[in-house]
Amino acid sequence: xxxxxxxxxxxxxxxxxxxxxxxxxxxxxxxxxxxxxxxxxxxxxxxxxxxxxxxxxxxxxxxxxxxxxxxxxxxxxxxxxxxxxxxxxxxxxxxxxxxxxxxxxxxxxxxxxxxxxxxxxxxxxxxxxxxxxxxxxxxxxxxxxxxxxxxxxxxxxxxxxxxxxxxxxxxxxxxxxxxxxxxxxxxxxxxxxxxxxxxxxxxxxxxxxxxxxxxxxxxxxxxxxxxxxxxxxxxxxxxxxxxxxxxxxxxxxxxxxxxxxxxxxxxx
Amino acid sequence: xxxxxxxxxxxxxxxxxxxxxxxxxxxxxxxxxxxxxxxxxxxxxxxxxxxxxxxxxxxxxxxxxxxxxxxxxxxxxxxxxxxxxxxxxxxxxxxxxxxxxxxxxxxxxxxxxxxxxxxxxxxxxxxxxxxxxxxxxxxxxxxxxxxxxxxxxxxxxxxxxxxxxxxxxxxxxxxxxxxxxxxxxxxxxxxxxxxxxxxxxxxxxxxxxxxxxxxxxxxxxxxxxxxxxxxxxxxxxxxxxxxxxxxxxxxxxxxxxxxxxxxxxxxx
Numbered sequence: 001x002x003x004x005x006x007x008x009x010x011x012x013x014x015x016x017x018x019x020x021x022x023x024x025x026x027x028x029x030x031x032x033x034x035x036x037x038x039x040x041x042x043x044x045x046x047x048x049x050x051x052x053x054x055x056x057x058x059x060x061x062x063x064x065x066x067x068x069x070x071x072x073x074x075x076x077x078x079x080x081x082x083x084x085x086x087x088x089x090x091x092x093x094x095x096x097x098x099x100x101x102x103x104x105x106x107x108x109x110x111x112x113x114x115x116x117x118x119x120x121x122x123x124x125x126x127x128x129x130x131x132x133x134x135x136x137x138x139x140x141x142x143x144x145x146x147x148x149x150x151x152x153x154x155x156x157x158x159x160x161x162x163x164x165x166x167x168x169x170x171x172x173x174x175x176x177x178x179x180x181x182x183x184x185x186x187x188x189x190x191x192x193x194x195x196x197x198x199x200x201x202x203x204x205x206x207x208x209x210x211x212x213x214x215x216x217x218x219x220x221x222x223x224x225x226x227x228x229x230x231x232x233x234x235x236x237x238x239x240x241x242x243x244x245x246x247x248x249x250x251x252x253x254x255x256x257x258x259x260x261x262x263x264x265x266x267x268x
Numbered sequence: 269x270x271x272x273x274x275x276x277x278x279x280x281x282x283x284x285x286x287x288x289x290x291x292x293x294x295x296x297x298x299x300x301x302x303x304x305x306x307x308x309x310x311x312x313x314x315x316x317x318x319x320x321x322x323x324x325x326x327x328x329x330x331x332x333x334x335x336x337x338x339x340x341x342x343x344x345x346x347x348x349x350x351x352x353x354x355x356x357x358x359x360x361x362x363x364x365x366x367x368x369x370x371x372x373x374x375x376x377x378x379x380x381x382x383x384x385x386x387x388x389x390x391x392x393x394x395x396x397x398x399x400x401x402x403x404x405x406x407x408x409x410x411x412x413x414x415x416x417x418x419x420x421x422x423x424x425x426x427x428x429x430x431x432x433x434x435x436x437x438x439x440x441x442x443x444x445x446x447x448x449x450x451x452x453x454x455x456x457x458x459x460x461x462x463x464x465x466x467x468x469x470x471x472x473x474x475x476x477x478x479x480x481x482x483x484x485x486x487x488x489x490x491x492x493x494x495x496x497x498x499x500x501x502x503x504x505x506x507x508x509x510x511x512x513x514x515x516x517x518x519x520x521x522x523x524x525x526x527x528x529x530x531x532x533x534x535x536x
Contacts, residue, residue, distance in 0.1 A: 066450040067405050092517070107375045109524040137335050137430045148517050162405045162430050162527060166511060166520040182334040182457040189450040243434060249360070249416050252434040256377040259430060 004239050005263060008232040013224040014119075015267065016178070020044065021212035022051060023221075024180075026204060031180035032212075032221060033140055036173060038099050038118030039133045040091040043142055043174045047153040049084040051209050055154070060203035061187065065195025067161030070184045071143055072206060074154045081154065088152040090144075091172045093130040101131060102228050104237070106254045110134075110165040114257035116228035120176055121257045123168065133173040136163045136258035140175045160185045163258040178264045179223060222267035236261070272507050273531060276500040281492040282387075283535065284446070288312065289480035290319060291489075292448075294472060299448035300480075300489060301408055304441060306367050306386030307401045308359040311410055311442045314352050315421040319477050321350040323422070328471035329455065333463025335429030338452045339411055340474060342422045349422065356420040358412075359440045361398040369399060370496050372505070374522045378402075378433040382525035384496035388444055389525045391436065401441040404431045404526035408443045428453045431526040446532050447491060490535040504529070 016034060024031040037044045050056060059079070061072040077086070101117045101124055108114040111123030117131055121139070124131040133139065139159045144151030151172060158177055177184070192198040212220050226233055237260055242251035284302055292299040305312045318324060327347070329340040345354070369385045369392055376382040379391030385399055389407070392399040401407065407427045412419030419440060426445055445452070460466040480488050494501055505528055510519035 066453055107377050109375050109377070109522050110520055146515055163524075164527065165524065166508070166516070166527065168520070169518040170516055185334055186454055186457055189454055240434070247414055248434070248438055250437040252378055252436070254377050256431075256433065259432065259434065 001236060001239055001261065004232060004236045005226070005265075007235075008226065008230075010268075012227055012230040012232040013265070014227050016212065016223050016225065018212035018215075018220065019048075022047075022175070023210045023212060023215055024056075025207040025209065026183055027207060028183050029180055030221075031183055032178050032223065033175045034119065034178050034225070035175040036118055036120055036133060039094055039120070040142075040172050040174045042088050043091055043153055043172050046084050046088060047156075047174060048211060050081065050153055051211050052214070053082040053084065054208070055079065055081060055084065056206055056209040058208075059206050061197075061206070062155070062203065063190045063194060063196040064160070064187045066189045068159075068164060068195065069157040070160050070187060071155060071157035073143065073156055077154065079154075085152050086154060087150050090148045090151070092148070092169045093132040096124060096126065096129050096131050099131060100229060102233075104255065104257055104260075106241070106256070108257060110168060116257075116260075119225060119228060119262070120173075121260070121262075123257070132169050134163070134257060135159050135165050135167045135173070137161070138177040138181050139173050140177060141167070141171045141173045144171060158184055176262075178225065178262075179221065224265050224267050226263040228262070236263070269504060269507055269529065272500060272504045273494070273533075275503075276494065276498075278536075280495055280498040280500040281533070282495050284480065284491050284493065286480035286483075286488065287316075290315075290443070291478045291480060291483055292324075293475040293477065294451055295475060296451045297448055298489075299451055300446050300491065301443045302387065302446050302493070303443040304386055304388055304401060307362055307388070307390075308410075308440050308442045310356050311359055311421055311440050314356060315424075315442060316479060317352040318349065318421055319479050320482070321352065322476070323347065323349060323352065324474055324477040327474050329465075329474070330423070330471065331458045331462060331464040332428075332455045334457045336427075336432060336463065337425040338428050338455060339423060339425035341411065341424055345422065347422075353420050354422060355418055358416045358419070360416070360437045361400040364392055364394065364397050364399050367399060368497060370501075372523065372525055372528075374509070374524070376525060378436060384525075384528075387493060387496060387530070388441075389528065389530075391525070400437050402431070402525060403427050403433050403435045403441070405429070406445040406449050407441050408445060409435070409439045409441045412439060426452055444530075446493065446530075447489065492533050492535050494531040496530070504531070
């Protein structure tokens with residue numbers, strides 16, 4: 001992997017767009033989330049409004065369920081959403097057209113095809129003309145209640161365990177953690193049912209969330225992501241599918257979409 | 269899942285065998301590991317000797333790599349192994365014969381077939397007559413260096429992230445955490461390369477490891493595991509493959525072997 005990245009060209013990388021990047025600030029540090037307007041344009045717009053109107057500031061992390069998710073937000077639904085919407089119609093899938101899809105040839109337990117689209121791990125069903133982002137580690141979704149249209153971004157979760165792909169097409173995925181995931185994944189697990197924090201556990205509070213575009217330029221993290229449509233990325237996937245390090249005695253010969261790294265670096 | 273378990277019969281459950289169960293004690297609590305003699309008889313014997321001769325007591329957790337593994341043991345290779353062996357020939361795969369295998373019909377990215385054997389998530393290759401335990405969350409393996417025969421149990425790791433199935437058939441898996449996984453998975457991540465703890469991070473120390481057979485009966489945890497060969501387990505798999513809870517709008521229709529829960533309960 002290091003060799004592949006060392007051989008990449010400057011154009012193989014893209015900068016984070018500050019209009020689609022969040023800084024989620026906890027006392028322990030900053031988590032950077034890239035939003036996914038290709039899959040969830042309405043949710044991304046709504047989350048942008050919620051952020052700019054400081055909806056998330058001071059809200060708690062509500063539950064941390066081992067090998068599943070970390071969820072934060074307005075659990076009681078009592079905080080004003082200002083000019084944003086509390087709920088939205090779902091964006092569980094999208095049409096195939098209009099988003100380039102780099103398919104993997106590998107078997108996938110949950111979809112006819114998996115691969116990458118919009119910089120994210122994704123899947124598609126050509127027979128039904130649909131594509132969707134997949135619940136891999138680090139993916140961020142909009143929690144909802146029973147009704148499909150009961151989410152909107154007032155509660156968000158991040159996948160912190162083995163990919164719960166059964167959630168695909170059942171929740172709107174809104175982005176991905178590109179830096180600082182360990183600040184969430186190492187949080188103490190909630191001791192109540194479903195990983196909720198019980199009364200004796202103090203809930204970590206979100207200091208604030210800012211859109212990167214609203215962060216002074218000298219405080220922004222200059223991060224770049226490897227483009228998934230490049231030969232460098234294809235070489236990376238192959239290097240992970242069939243490891244050539246001498247430590248490996250049997251190459252896997254195949255790869256799960258959620259095991260493909262999506263490299264992030266500081267801009268050189 | 270609750271309904272399926274509520275409908276299970278007493279005989280659907282098996283007690284942990286104290287001769288193949290470890291209590292790994294950290295200051296934060298006890299982790300229970302079931303050993304896997306069906307897949308790694310030599311390693312299990314060796315680990316039993318290491319435990320009984322107190323090899324692991326006082327050793328540190330060495331690295332905690334986010335979305336990968338937690339590893340502990342004798343990193344320098346300087347502690348005496350007593351009457352145990354420091355290294356063993358590998359037990360990466362076994363023959364198909366002699367271990368009942370409950371195959372899943374679902375696609376698997378890494379093997380021709382996946383399923384369950386010896387109470388563990390597993391895979392098999394009928395064309396080559398081999399079976400192996402799979403690197404799912406909570407599985408415990410014997411760390412090794414470059415050479416295939418350089419492991420033996422003096423360093424152990426547990427999978428703490430999305431299943432790194434590329435390790436299948438490359439490392440000897442020796443068991444599975446059946447209780448207390450969150451005591452390992454929520455540990456602070458190491459800040460040095462590969463998740464090693466750096467000089468400023470204090471390494472958590474193992475208080476001691478005991479074979480359950482050597483633990484006084486009133487201190488043993490009376491745990492039971494659902495047998496994977498039962499109709500109750502098949503019903504559980506199906507309930508997870510196609511969720512019938514009204515929250516789910518689209519059933520997955522399929523399942524990844526590493527997303528099948530292996531239920532553990534206190535003996536009623």
